[in-house]
Amino acid sequence: MAVFEGLSEKLQETMKKLRGKGRVTEKDVKEMMREIKLALLEADVNFKVVKDFIAKVSERAVGQDVLESLTPGQQVIKIVNDELIDLMGREQSKVSFSSRPPTVFMMVGLQGSGKTTTSGKLANLMRKQGKNPLLVACDVYRPAAIKQLQVVGNQLGIPVFSMGDSLSPVDIAKASIEHAASKQHDLVIIDTAGRLHIDEGLMDELLNIKNSVKPHEILLVVDSMTGQDAVNVADSFNKKLGVDGMVLTKLDGDTRGGAAISTKAVTGKPIKFVGMGEKLSDLEPFFPDRMVSRILGM
Amino acid sequence: VSFGKIDDELFDQLEEILITSDVGMDTTMRIIEDLKEKVRERKIIDPMKVKELLKEELTEILSEENADLDLSSSPAVIIVIGVNGVGKTTSIGKIAGLLKEGGRKVLLAAGDTFRAAAIDQLEIWSNRVGVDIIKHTEGADPAAVVYDAIQSAKARRADVLICDTAGRLHTKKNLMEELKKISRIIDKELPGASRETLLVLDATTGQNAVSQAKVFSESAKISGIVLTKLDGTAKGGIVITIKSELKIPVKLIGVGEKLEDLQKFNASEFVEALFA
Ligand SMILES: Nc1nc2c(ncn2[C@@H]2O[C@H](COP(=O)(O)OP(=O)(O)OP(=O)(O)O)[C@@H](O)[C@H]2O)c(=O)[nH]1
Ligand SMILES: Nc1nc2c(ncn2[C@@H]2O[C@H](COP(=O)(O)OP(=O)(O)OP(=O)(O)O)[C@@H](O)[C@H]2O)c(=O)[nH]1
Ligand SMILES: [K+]
Ligand SMILES: [Mg+2]
Numbered sequence A: 001m002a003v004f005e006g007l008s009e010k011l012q013e014t015m016k017k018l019r020g021k022g023r024v025t026e027k028d029v030k031e032m033m034r035e036i037k038l039a040l041l042e043a044d045v046n047f048k049v050v051k052d053f054i055a056k057v058s059e060r061a062v063g064q065d066v067l068e069s070l071t072p073g074q075q076v077i078k079i080v081n082d083e084l085i086d087l088m089g090r091e092q093s094k095v096s097f098s099s100r101p102p103t104v105f106m107m108v109g110l111q112g113s114g115k116t117t118t119s120g121k122l123a124n125l126m127r128k129q130g131k132n133p134l135l136v137a138c139d140v141y142r143p144a145a146i147k148q149l150q151v152v153g154n155q156l157g158i159p160v161f162s163m164g165d166s167l168s169p170v171d172i173a174k175a176s177i178e179h180a181a182s183k184q185h186d187l188v189i190i191d192t193a194g195r196l197h198i199d200e201g202l203m204d205e206l207l208n209i210k211n212s213v214k215p216h217e218i219l220l221v222v223d224s225m226t227g228q229d230a231v232n233v234a235d236s237f238n239k240k241l242g243v244d245g246m247v248l249t250k251l252d253g254d255t256r257g258g259a260a261i262s263t264k265a266v267t268g269k270p271i272k273f274v275g276m277g278e279k280l281s282d283l284e285p286f287f288p289d290r291m292v293s294r295i296l297g298m
Numbered sequence B: 001v002s003f004g005k006i007d008d009e010l011f012d013q014l015e016e017i018l019i020t021s022d023v024g025m026d027t028t029m030r031i032i033e034d035l036k037e038k039v040r041e042r043k044i045i046d047p048m049k050v051k052e053l054l055k056e057e058l059t060e061i062l063s064e065e066n067a068d069l070d071l072s073s074s075p076a077v078i079i080v081i082g083v084n085g086v087g088k089t090t091s092i093g094k095i096a097g098l099l100k101e102g103g104r105k106v107l108l109a110a111g112d113t114f115r116a117a118a119i120d121q122l123e124i125w126s127n128r129v130g131v132d133i134i135k136h137t138e139g140a141d142p143a144a145v146v147y148d149a150i151q152s153a154k155a156r157r158a159d160v161l162i163c164d165t166a167g168r169l170h171t172k173k174n175l176m177e178e179l180k181k182i183s184r185i186i187d188k189e190l191p192g193a194s195r196e197t198l199l200v201l202d203a204t205t206g207q208n209a210v211s212q213a214k215v216f217s218e219s220a221k222i223s224g225i226v227l228t229k230l231d232g233t234a235k236g237g238i239v240i241t242i243k244s245e246l247k248i249p250v251k252l253i254g255v256g257e258k259l260e261d262l263q264k265f266n267a268s269e270f271v272e273a274l275f276a
């Protein structure tokens, strides 16, 4: 289980069994669809998303020349690949900046997903692109969360704005914008506390921060190891806040990362960056085609 | 979910419940096949009985004769391991609180010398609970911290030493070696001491948790799982696969961020929650 068999090998296996039968039937296509379904579920793509996806691919597979093809396995793989890349979005999605600085990014997500680390990584990346970022410590709840961001900022030589843990995150966020303007920071990155998507009080707090600082990018930070629940999380955060994009973290492990498909499918919002390690340089742009290959094990 | 009659649709619905709880395909299919077999054998006709039977099967898989922490020697050691951000440090705070309440003298070792402010985080927990902590500075050798903490535990006659470790992805070989080194130090400095090696898993994790359990097992003799973040909407069904494949029992669950949000694992309650 630790090492998944790639989908292409599996389909080739299925095809081998079918070979010698002359031609491929609709039933054979069905068998292939079953393999695809299993592969996607093993990669943690959400159950409902998989169902819809299979229905779509089956239609294309049966409707097309797959049945007549000499290489139906490859044909099906190609369709699956195409459809998944379509689903993930063909273009690389970038972050946008305000024409009237400072631009504000707000990081949100479940506990432990990687918000604080990603805030630092993003500040680092943006500075390389010529920005002058300010990090803002709005997690007043988690033990040593402010200190954590300060250590990160220190490592990078990027200033961190904090007002301790006794003020409300809304007030801290507001004050940080004024501070940024006075210090010529053209980018503000707000780190928020981790919270459950079903925690109404804390979700309202995020909405209040949003309404008072009007972020240009609300980035939902998602752990790439997340399973079936990824859809609930992404959907709830998106409905509450209207997220602009996602950051998929911890992709340096061996997870297939099917959550990428699930979150995109339910929110329609693109993944903008991927976290590839604990170091503050380990943030990369997201490439849909690479992610699809990873999920399919190809 | 209410079920009308026993047909494929019924089994499909049950299968869906398992899959959407992250039980994993292989385990799900095996469990459903077994269930069908038993329903046939026992000539069950009431759909509700099928569901009850499935619950029994799952509870059976998850049940463990003695899932209590074995901390009989003094000092005893608990070492807490797992991938990044799953809830190791928080769980340590909660466990320390529970043990202290039970009248035991607890000492914490700040073995995560890597992550920014990890030591401060554990220290806040130690203050919150009111137990001592042994720490070095950021960047220090974690094995040296544990060594010191053991000497200190002996000197202060602590009952339980709990060691925090840095989050690490199981795929990072050098970091897994570091865990072995810590383990060897405990072997050497506290031979014969009772030891719990707890793997912390985040209930929102999907199939990768199996890989985590497998690979961590190769570097440490895991005695139990702490399943965190069960207060969310994720069901944590992957522990069913881990228990049936690797025989590692869940011992504790985390149901929030506060000190009191730790519970003993209860197999039948867990299974009920899958169907809720
Ligand atoms: N391997 C790896 N670890 C990561 C990555 N991103 C974050 N982490 C680690 O994940 C853990 C949690 O990261 P944090 O940045 O503290 O997460 P958070 O979302 O701010 O957590 P809370 O504030 O408690 O909700 C830390 O150990 C990080 O070092 C990544 O891309 N790869
Ligand atoms: N909702 C909820 N949050 C939890 C639970 N356990 C831990 N957390 C939160 O999850 C986040 C990560 O917890 P930590 O204890 O820092 O996790 P860790 O495994 O020590 O993280 P690293 O040391 O960075 O690998 C924090 O925000 C915790 O408050 C739980 O049972 N429920
Ligand atoms: K997590
Ligand atoms: Mg944080």
Ligand SMILES: [Mg+2]
Binding pocket: B088, B089, B090, B112, B118, B164, B165, B166, B167
């Ligand atoms: Mg920790």
